[in-house]
Amino acid sequence: MPAKLQLVSALAASKGVVVAPARPVAATVPAEAHIVFDGVRKAYAGPGGAQVNALSEVSFSIGRGEIFGIIGRSGAGKSTLLRAINMLEPPSAGRVLIDDVDVSTLNDAGLLGLRRRVGMIFQHFNLLSAKTVRDNVGLPLKVAGVKPAEVRERVDALLDLVGLRDKADTYPAKLSGGQKQRVGIARALVHRPAILLCDEATSALDPETTQSILALLRDINRDLGLTVVLITHDMAVIREVCTRVLVLDGGKLVEQGHVWQVFGDPQAAATRALLRPLQHDLPVDVAQALVPSLDGRAGNAIIALRFTGDSHMGGVPLAALSALGPGASLLHGGLDRIDGHGQGRLLVSVPAATLHTHTFQAARVGDTALADHIEILGYVPARIG
Numbered sequence: 001m002p003a004k005l006q007l008v009s010a011l012a013a014s015k016g017v018v019v020a021p022a023r024p025v026a027a028t029v030p031a032e033a034h035i036v037f038d039g040v041r042k043a044y045a046g047p048g049g050a051q052v053n054a055l056s057e058v059s060f061s062i063g064r065g066e067i068f069g070i071i072g073r074s075g076a077g078k079s080t081l082l083r084a085i086n087m088l089e090p091p092s093a094g095r096v097l098i099d100d101v102d103v104s105t106l107n108d109a110g111l112l113g114l115r116r117r118v119g120m121i122f123q124h125f126n127l128l129s130a131k132t133v134r135d136n137v138g139l140p141l142k143v144a145g146v147k148p149a150e151v152r153e154r155v156d157a158l159l160d161l162v163g164l165r166d167k168a169d170t171y172p173a174k175l176s177g178g179q180k181q182r183v184g185i186a187r188a189l190v191h192r193p194a195i196l197l198c199d200e201a202t203s204a205l206d207p208e209t210t211q212s213i214l215a216l217l218r219d220i221n222r223d224l225g226l227t228v229v230l231i232t233h234d235m236a237v238i239r240e241v242c243t244r245v246l247v248l249d250g251g252k253l254v255e256q257g258h259v260w261q262v263f264g265d266p267q268a269a270a271t272r273a274l275l276r277p278l279q280h281d282l283p284v285d286v287a288q289a290l291v292p293s294l295d296g297r298a299g300n301a302i303i304a305l306r307f308t309g310d311s312h313m314g315g316v317p318l319a320a321l322s323a324l325g326p327g328a329s330l331l332h333g334g335l336d337r338i339d340g341h342g343q344g345r346l347l348v349s350v351p352a353a354t355l356h357t358h359t360f361q362a363a364r365v366g367d368t369a370l371a372d373h374i375e376i377l378g379y380v381p382a383r384i385g
């Protein structure tokens with residue numbers, strides 16, 4: 001164990017600080033599984049005959065009606081995982097079950113049925129530029145042999161749903177990015193699917209349009225009972241709409257759980273790295289001066305106090321912070337809400353000499369823990385002269 005963590009654990013144990021145990025990777029299984037990955041592996045042929053292990057022994061479940069997020073660095077295997085659900089990328093080993101059916105056993109007719117039950121939307125919308133909005137949305141029905149009158153009725157109902165009825169006869173070139181994605185969503189819903197896969201569906205959109213598309217996805221999830229699975233590089237999207245999230249790193253599942261838990265108390269290094277842009281960081285000069293040890297010199301310890309769950313929904317009392325000692329300073333802080341649960345992080349600077357006497361005594365104020373997790377990020381030596 002790194003010295004920093006040893007110190008935190010030892011102090012935590014002696015002072016009653018709550019340091020939550022690591023969540024097991026297979027935590028929080030949904031009540032009714034809609035999609036199940038069971039030991040899924042996917043290997044591609046790489047350059048020079050080398051094998052690329054895009055997914056390694058991935059097992060997890062997605063509940064019916066969930067909005068489920070998949071995150072990971074570039075190349076982690078997110079697209080491969082998403083595309084295994086509709087067999088656009090069949091696994092090399094393991095099983096993907098939808099409603100208890102192993103989708104790799106489906107024949108051509110079964111696969112066609114699967115792809116109708118699983119709609120998909122894309123970052124760049126994939127609309128046909130020579131067709132109107134109505135024809136883009138209706139094309140899959142036309143191909144399936146549905147009668148023109150029924151096509152028109154179903155397409156108009158979908159255009160109402162996505163708020164684009166007045167654009168039915170417009171061509172994609174005349175639409176904004178958000179409108180194009182609404183057409184993509186209407187087209188994905190045309191076969192009344194039970195599952196909607198979203199592949200970076202908001203990545204080409206500005207923040208305001210992203211919000212309106214996320215609101216639409218939430219409405220669709222609630223009103224149609226669809227299971228929604230999305231991959232994104234934008235952690236704010238996951239925080240905004242997902243109930244649970246799974247983290248991939250190098251093709252392996254490294255963490256999963258409710259978004260408020262994973263974002264409030266990330267366990268895996270990959271998750272921490274992904275969430276860094278969401279976190280309010282240390283002032284630049286403090287971050288640059290940070291060292292792992294003072295080696296006997298005078299200076300300050302830089303400490304992160306984290307709050308996860310419901311213990312600090314009303315905020316952190318200022319009196320509790322003053323209990324950190326006379327030399328303590330607040331560097332940065334914020335409390336947030338995810339899915340109705342509190343989550344926050346305060347960065348404080350405490351003179352290293354008073355660390356043992358003040359910091360961890362203050363970690364409990366009356367019956368309430370000042371923080372759910374305490375981590376010493378490093379030390380800043382005192383300026384000499």
Ligand SMILES: Nc1ncnc2c1ncn2[C@@H]1O[C@H](COP(=O)(O)OP(=O)(O)OP(=O)(O)O)[C@@H](O)[C@H]1O
Binds near residue numbers: 054075
């Ligand atoms: N058709 C393919 N042939 C060979 N290698 C592939 C193929 N598709 C993906 N890979 C490799 O598999 C790994 C996982 O790729 P994948 O696209 O699933 O990752 P990702 O997390 O979606 O990445 P990104 O966020 O950059 O889109 C990468 O190393 C990638 O280079």
